[in-house]
Each structure stands twice: as C-alpha cells, then as structure tokens.
Amino acid sequence: MSTATEQQELRYIEAIGLGMAEALETDYRVVVMGIDVGAGEGIFRVTRGLHERFGPDRILDTPISEMAFVGAAVGAAMGGMRPIVEIMFMDFIGVCLDPIINQAAKLPYMTNGALEVPIVFRTQTGAGKSAGAQHSQSLEAMLAHVPGLKVVMPATPRDACDLMLAAVADPAPVVFVENRRLYARRGPMSEESLPLGRARVVVKGEDVTVVTWGQYVGRCLEAAEIGEASLEVIDLRSIVPLDMETVIASVERTGRLLIAHEAVQDFGAGAEIAARVGRELFDLLRAPVRRLGAPTVPMPFNPMLERTLMPDAAAIAANARSLVAEG
Amino acid sequence: MCLIRAFELEVAKLYRDGEIPGFVHTSLGQEAVAAGVCGSLREDDYLATTHRGHGHVLAKGADLDGMMAELFGKASGLCGGRGGSMHIADPGRGILGANAIVGAGMPLATGAGLASKLMGQGRVAVAFFGEGAVNQGTFHEALNLCAIWDLPVLFACENNFYAEFSDSRTLTRVPSVAERAAAYGVVGETVHGNDVEAVAAATGAAVERCRSGEGPALIEFETYRWHGHYEGDAQPYRPDEEASSWRERDPLEITAMRLAEDGATTEELEEVRADAATRVTVAVEAARTAAEPDPKEVFAHVYGD
Numbered sequence: 001m002s003t004a005t006e007q008q009e010l011r012y013i014e015a016i017g018l019g020m021a022e023a024l025e026t027d028y029r030v031v032v033m034g035i036d037v038g039a040g041e042g043i044f045r046v047t048r049g050l051h052e053r054f055g056p057d058r059i060l061d062t063p064i065s066e067m068a069f070v071g072a073a074v075g076a077a078m079g080g081m082r083p084i085v086e087i088m089f090m091d092f093i094g095v096c097l098d099p100i101i102n103q104a105a106k107l108p109y110m111t112n113g114a115l116e117v118p119i120v121f122r123t124q125t126g127a128g129k130s131a132g133a134q135h136s137q138s139l140e141a142m143l144a145h146v147p148g149l150k151v152v153m154p155a156t157p158r159d160a161c162d163l164m165l166a167a168v169a170d171p172a173p174v175v176f177v178e179n180r181r182l183y184a185r186r187g188p189m190s191e192e193s194l195p196l197g198r199a200r201v202v203v204k205g206e207d208v209t210v211v212t213w214g215q216y217v218g219r220c221l222e223a224a225e226i227g228e229a230s231l232e233v234i235d236l237r238s239i240v241p242l243d244m245e246t247v248i249a250s251v252e253r254t255g256r257l258l259i260a261h262e263a264v265q266d267f268g269a270g271a272e273i274a275a276r277v278g279r280e281l282f283d284l285l286r287a288p289v290r291r292l293g294a295p296t297v298p299m300p301f302n303p304m305l306e307r308t309l310m311p312d313a314a315a316i317a318a319n320a321r322s323l324v325a326e327g
Numbered sequence: 328m329c330l331i332r333a334f335e336l337e338v339a340k341l342y343r344d345g346e347i348p349g350f351v352h353t354s355l356g357q358e359a360v361a362a363g364v365c366g367s368l369r370e371d372d373y374l375a376t377t378h379r380g381h382g383h384v385l386a387k388g389a390d391l392d393g394m395m396a397e398l399f400g401k402a403s404g405l406c407g408g409r410g411g412s413m414h415i416a417d418p419g420r421g422i423l424g425a426n427a428i429v430g431a432g433m434p435l436a437t438g439a440g441l442a443s444k445l446m447g448q449g450r451v452a453v454a455f456f457g458e459g460a461v462n463q464g465t466f467h468e469a470l471n472l473c474a475i476w477d478l479p480v481l482f483a484c485e486n487n488f489y490a491e492f493s494d495s496r497t498l499t500r501v502p503s504v505a506e507r508a509a510a511y512g513v514v515g516e517t518v519h520g521n522d523v524e525a526v527a528a529a530t531g532a533a534v535e536r537c538r539s540g541e542g543p544a545l546i547e548f549e550t551y552r553w554h555g556h557y558e559g560d561a562q563p564y565r566p567d568e569e570a571s572s573w574r575e576r577d578p579l580e581i582t583a584m585r586l587a588e589d590g591a592t593t594e595e596l597e598e599v600r601a602d603a604a605t606r607v608t609v610a611v612e613a614a615r616t617a618a619e620p621d622p623k624e625v626f627a628h629v630y631g632d
Contacts, residue, residue: 031445057445063475068434068468075438075452078423079373081445083438098465102428103435110414111424112407113628147629171631241630 013183015157019164033060034086066096077119087123104173105148126180133298138263150174151239155217158191166196199243205232208320209250222313255286256323265293287326328358329603331382352379356553359578361386363526373439373452375432380425389417395610401617430463440478459490473543482545504547520548521578
C-alpha cells in the first residue's frame, strides 16, 4: 500500500476493489470469478476497473451457475490458484453450499494437510432497503458453525482492504462478507491495520462493552454518542477466528456485555460470545449478558416493517442503559 | 485390474469381519474402466472421483500400502486416517480425492482444469461419476462451464445402471448419458466399460483432444458393479439374471482371454494374479499393525495451520 493511499479517505467499496487489485497485482495465481464481475464490473460495481486492468483471463465472468463456478473456484484453489469468487448475495449461498461446507472446509483436514484450499468466497449482505427475504440475510453464524471456514465481516474501508489481502494470503478458505449498506461510506485509510483474527476497540468506554460487526458497528457508535451510558464498542472484524481475548479484557473492566448484530438473534454468533463470556467471567458480570439482533422472522419487503425488525441506535442505547440499571 | 480386484475382494472381507470401520463401496466388476482411463493419463493429470473410487485411485498410481492403511484409519494412511475409504486423496499424483457427495467431483475437476489452463500446464482433469450423478445439477452446470471455457476436462461416467438402490433407467427419460452431452455442445460417446482396450482407446483419444485445447469430452462407460451400493447391501432391487449375465462379462476374464490369444501363458497370467494377491496381503498385515493417529494431532489442519 503506498503512502499516498494511506493518507486518503476511501469509500468502503473502493477499498475492497483496492484490496483485490493489489492481490491481483502481486500474485499471478489470484483470479476473480463470478456473475457479471468482468466487463459488467459487478452488480454493485465492486469489481470496477479490474476487467480493464487485468483482462478476461484474470477476471472471469461466469454463467448464473453457482454450483459450477463456486465448485470450480474450489477446484482451482486445489490446483494451485488463489481465487476470489463472488456469491452475489449472501442468500444465494443456498444453491452452492456443497463446495463451501463439504469441499473447501473439509478437504485440507481430510487430506491431513496435503491439499490446501486458499480461496476467498466474497459475498455481501445488508438489510434495510426492502430487498426482501431472499436478498437480506446475514448468515455468518451458519458458516462460522462449520469447522474449516474463516468468516470475516469488515465494517470500515481500512479493514475491507486489509481483510481482503489477508483473506487472499490465508491458507484456509475465508468467507468475506461485505455489507452493501456500507459501500458508499467513506473512511480513513490511516486507521491502524490489524491482522485477520483481531477485533478492533473502536471507542473506549467504562459502563458497557458492546460487541458488534458489519453494518451494526455504525449503529453502536451512534448509540455510544447518545451518551446515557459510556459504551466500549468492539468491532469483531472476524467471526472466525473469534477474538475473545479482546472481548474478555473489555468485559473484565466494564462488567457488562451487550452483543448487537444485524443477523437474526436466535442461534446467532452473539449466543456463542455470550456463552463464552458467561463461562469465563460469571463472577465478574454485573448483569446477565444481553443480545440484540433481528427477531426470528424472514425479512419483510415493507420498509416500515423492515425497520421495526432492525434494532436502531436508540434500541441499542436503551439496552445498554437497562444493563447499567440492572447492576 | 488384478490389483484392484484383489484389493477390493480383501477389503470387502475385512469390512464384513469388522476390521475396517465406516462405509465401504466397492467397484468389483468395473475394474476395466479404472485401468483403461487412468492408464491413459499423465502422472500429473488430475483425478476427482467418487465414493466408489478405490480402483481409480489405485490405477492412478496411489501407494497400495498407504491406501490400505487409510481404510484401516491408521496414521500411515494416505490421509493419516482422517479420510477413509470415501475420501482417499493423493495430491502429489493429481488425485484430488474420492468424494462422498454424489456429483461433487465434477465442479472440482472443472476448477482443476481451469487452473491447468490458466497456468498453461497442459494437465487434463478427469471427473469420474456414476450415472446416478447425472440428474444432479453439478453435472449440467460443470459440463456447461467446461464447454464455454474450453477446459481440458474429461467427464468419465461409469454407468452401472443403478443409482444406489434404484434402476437409473427409471429415473430419466434419457437413459443415455452420452446423449446428454449434446445439450452443451460437447461430444459424448458410449463405450463398453468391461473392455479395457476399448476404454483405453476412447480415453486416449478424448484426453488428446482435451489437451490440445478442444475443450471437454464425455465418455459413458457401460459396466456393472458386482456388489451392492455399499458392502452389506442386501440388493433386493436387482434381478439375479441381470447380475449373472454381467458376471459372465468379467473384465479380467475378457482381458485374460485376449492376452492368452496374444500368446500369454496360463502361468504368466496366474503370476500376475498371485503377485497382486501377495501385495494386498502384505498391505493388510502392515495396516493391521500400523500405529493409530496421535490424538494430539486431531486439531491440526482445520484452518490451514
């Protein structure tokens, strides 16, 4: 990364593209594959400029045929490439789970390390704009549940770029979950670079630790600004690996934990964090751990209904306040 | 072929005796396909196979002792005892693995073919699959992707007429797998799969076309599995006369007769069989006494570490 870039503010979407371009530039084994990622530059234009710069042999347009091209990306990784394969919406993973959960996640283990599957499954989520129930899901917990898959969810341009480069370099398969509601957001590339697997303490606080990721980092920061309780906001950055060290260190000080995320709350990644904190810090907790996510409902189309299912900053602040009131 | 036959007869017995855990699917009766196809490949060509893959993996050159030890789940197995019968792999020989998901090998072979093409390696990828996998989306999607990208991939279908417990001729209106290739602009052909010379001739020509950049090829090898879908399958679904008529077309006997016609003596043929049996016996003894994997290593290689 050049110094000039580090001094810039970039949009989240540009930072992802920058990460991919740098990976393509430095490693001939990197290819980008997916529906319309080439000449069409991607449905949200995340791959803008890549086709022109790297050509059709590196930026591969595929048919609408996820089982074939996601599986082929896995096979190409087994054959020595380092593919970045795009699954256009996270919901579409339903038609191509086999190569992800049965092949990429398991072959390195089943072959006792003889096969590596260095692949990045790029996908995106981001409810809140009436995309409907089949274009709005955050399924990170489902993927994190499968041994062998790393799952990253950047919330800032700096992290989007860094985590893309780290994901490409990683010997393990990595699911890279973007949030389309963040694509247009700008952020400083001067933010500190952290490795994959480290959470970021975004703001320091005294009363309540708020663990979050993706689109909800912004909402939690808004909640912190409401100011009724002092919130320490931790952006997890990756669900797997899960940086419990940073979370535990924070909760040891605050004694209170709220986990807030976009995904459905029940059986979500927040439950795992809550269980681990409960086990580690039971005697230190001043109140039971709280979770705040979407209710167990497919996301409705109606904008007003959708809003009611996505906890806002006021709801996050209210939960934090309740935690303080409890003890 | 003799080695595959000896290996699988012994494995079936060991499984019945409870010495081999898990599931075992044998390809007894189908040996000519494995030998004819894999014998027509380069050592660095890729192979993605199925749950019924012992023969393919052996014919591609995997170490016999390592395979047997893997079936026993031992540390000296090709996959350190983590894969077992359905997941044997040997990447150093291009063997990307047997696969326990029906139809999953085709997209993987497509990707290996893509890697070969992008890196200019001239390697061909072979995807073995049964006719039972032809109604999976992966067959259609992978064949189409290989066709539009001109990938060097051979789709090698072993049509043994039974998709697990069901007569596959009742599962589609188009029982010919070869005919389906036309839907994707790919040449498909049907070959008698118990005739190793016919298998090798068809494969050799198809692989040559793949390697020269003409894109994928599909060959349907008609054959028959002697045993059930898995070892222990009671097979109430197959007529006896069908099974016995195929046993009369034993690929090993067909080959032995041809060799005899070409001048091989009974002693020479018997020596080949005896040598295979001895190698398998030695492999079994070694696997039986081999060490179990170290439980301390059970967490290694989960996340690429």
